[in-house]
Amino acid sequence: MSIRGNLYYRIIVGGLFLSLVIPGRAGVADIPEGKKVFSGRCASCHSVTKDLTGPALKNVDQRHTEEWIIRFVHGSQSVIKSGDAAAVQLFEKFNKTIMPDHPDLSTADIQNILAYIKDESAKLANAPVNHNVPGNPKPYTGKSSVLHQIVYLDIAGEHRPLDISNPLIIIALGGAIIILVLTLVMVVRVNDFAEKQKNRYS
Incomplete structure (x- = not known):
């Protein structure tokens, strides 16, 4: 070459x-x-x-x-x-x-x-998935009961803590409180009426 x-x-x-x-x-x-x-x-x-x-x-x-x-x-x-x-x-x-x-x-x-x-x-x-982040709190994993379902408003059974930033949750809680108050007022009035009727005919 x-x-x-x-x-x-x-x-x-x-x-x-x-x-x-x-x-x-x-x-x-x-x-x-x-x-x-x-x-x-x-x-x-x-x-x-x-x-x-x-x-x-x-x-x-x-x-x-x-x-x-x-x-x-x-x-x-x-x-x-x-x-x-x-x-x-x-x-x-x-x-x-x-x-x-x-x-x-x-x-x-x-x-x-x-x-x-x-x-x-x-x-x-x-990337690893982080399930315990704000807006996605860790579900309750203990023993399930009707009380837990009521407290967590989760009939499906995941029992996540209430998200108070959700307006629907606030409306639901407000409605539940109003119903409870009205129920107590009705109970008191019924008892008063029953007591008056009892006194009237005694």
Whole structure:
């Protein structure tokens, strides 16, 4: 092999090596870069976990193809006007809010964003579920009885503590107190009437 041929060989091998070991090369997505772009471009209207101005993006890669997502990010209205069913449905669901076009984002930029979303989605899927959180108090697990069902207002048997922030609970408790007071008043009046009748005929 000539010196020139040997040099070309080394350049090709070296290039292949760098494409494999350097992050961001050869289609390897960059999650930190994706997070950075997401925070700057997407976070004002999108969250991974919940709907905002636009839909929650958790597992978005399972609902749409990468090619579809890239087209939608580059020009959402073009995809909608093409009659794409998924795009039209999203547009209708979110009150026909127009998503800004991002034609300056490269395919690699969008792939990085997707990699970040996939990573966050996986973290959420693997996160332990905490059942004992505010708004979801730990159910009573002791011996069940009619008294527990009355106190916890839970005939189904989970017996969760009353949620006093729920207006229906407040209305139910208020109604129960009013009924109790009226019942006591009626009992007292009936007893008074019975006593008067007794005195009248004695």
